[in-house]
Amino acid sequence: MTEPFGQRLWNAVAAHGPLCVGIDPHASLLESWGLPDDAAGAERFGRTVVEALAGRVAVVKPQSAFFERFGAAGVAALERTVADARAAGLLVLLDVKRGDIGTTAAAYAQAYLDPTSPLCADALTVSPYLGFGSLQPFLDAATAHGGGVFVLALTSNPEGPQVQHARTAEGRTVAGSMLSAVAAVNAGQSPQGSIGVVVGATIGDTAEDLAINGPLLVPGLGAQGGGADDLRRLFGPVAPHVLPSVSREILGAGPDPAALADAAARAGDLYAAVLR
Numbered sequence: 483m484t485e486p487f488g489q490r491l492w493n494a495v496a497a498h499g500p501l502c503v504g505i506d507p508h509a510s511l512l513e514s515w516g517l518p519d520d521a522a523g524a525e526r527f528g529r530t531v532v533e534a535l536a537g538r539v540a541v542v543k544p545q546s547a548f549f550e551r552f553g554a555a556g557v558a559a560l561e562r563t564v565a566d567a568r569a570a571g572l573l574v575l576l577d578v579k580r581g582d583i584g585t586t587a588a589a590y591a592q593a594y595l596d597p598t599s600p601l602c603a604d605a606l607t608v609s610p611y612l613g614f615g616s617l618q619p620f621l622d623a624a625t626a627h628g629g630g631v632f633v634l635a636l637t638s639n640p641e642g643p644q645v646q647h648a649r650t651a652e653g654r655t656v657a658g659s660m661l662s663a664v665a666a667v668n669a670g671q672s673p674q675g676s677i678g679v680v681v682g683a684t685i686g687d688t689a690e691d692l693a694i695n696g697p698l699l700v701p702g703l704g705a706q707g708g709g710a711d712d713l714r715r716l717f718g719p720v721a722p723h724v725l726p727s728v729s730r731e732i733l734g735a736g737p738d739p740a741a742l743a744d745a746a747a748r749a750g751d752l753y754a755a756v757l758r
């Protein structure tokens with residue numbers, strides 16, 4: 483029986499620090515790395531990041547869209563990137579932001595969390611805007627297979643508040659209701675549950691209760707303008723559960739593996755210092 487994702491993540495962060503590095507093969511990055519803007523280029527990009535960072539960071543987060551844009555060959559490149567990273571001992575959080583009616587959500591859950599699936603990862607990102615209950619198949623698959631699920635709560639983009647700050651019929655914000663639903667699922671788990679949330683470093687101040695007893699993925703750092711001060715200000719008591727997530731700020735240092743590793747070490751040290 484696989485250990486729960488929350489425990490595996492806790493151990494990986496203890497060993498390697500909290501940094502999550504995105505694998506986002508943007509066209510502009512492929513060009514600056516001297517790679518073609520095609521599936522073979524995306525696969526080479528993914529393999530380079532994995533080789534540079536295996537044993538140095540806890541988590542990598544391939545962003546599916548940058549692979550899907552090349553069709554079936556791109557999805558095959560994503561499969562190999564996920565498999566290579568897991569074989570190298572990295573935890574893989576697949577960024578696909580899925581969400582659909584229950585039966586379709588069950589098929590997505592099978593695709594990304596069932597160990598017999600070619601695209602199986604350790605965890606995935608999901609969107610709760612079909613209702614938190616529509617995520618149940620993902621939660622069930624995570625329990626069955628020792629996987630993790632990261633629910634969008636307060637995203638880093640400027641458009642997010644239109645939906646996430648809106649009030650529900652009970653008078654709380656949509657984001658707050660997602661955070662408390664995740665906290666209820668994680669209740670009683672130690673050292674933390676396997677269901678995380680996404681909270682951007684760029685959200686400004688928030689009155690929401692971030693104590694979900696689970697991991698908080700924090701994008702928006704570096705290229706989107708967030709920084710170490712935002713981590714310190716936003717996450718105080720839940721700091722041990724925070725995974726600062728960075729893509730372009732580190733990927734821009736490539737393709738030299740030593741430069742990538744160095745950029746990850748510097749970002750990891752900077753963010754870990756304020757989360758201690």
Ligand SMILES: O=C(O)c1cc(=O)[nH]c(=O)n1[C@@H]1O[C@H](COP(=O)(O)O)[C@@H](O)[C@H]1O
Nearest residue numbers: 545607637638682701702705706728729730
């Ligand atoms: O779920 C995510 O990872 C995510 C959520 C969010 O609110 N904001 C956000 O930027 N992301 C992802 O995090 C990555 C950020 O990339 P950089 O801005 O280059 O660090 C991208 O892959 C985004 O899709």
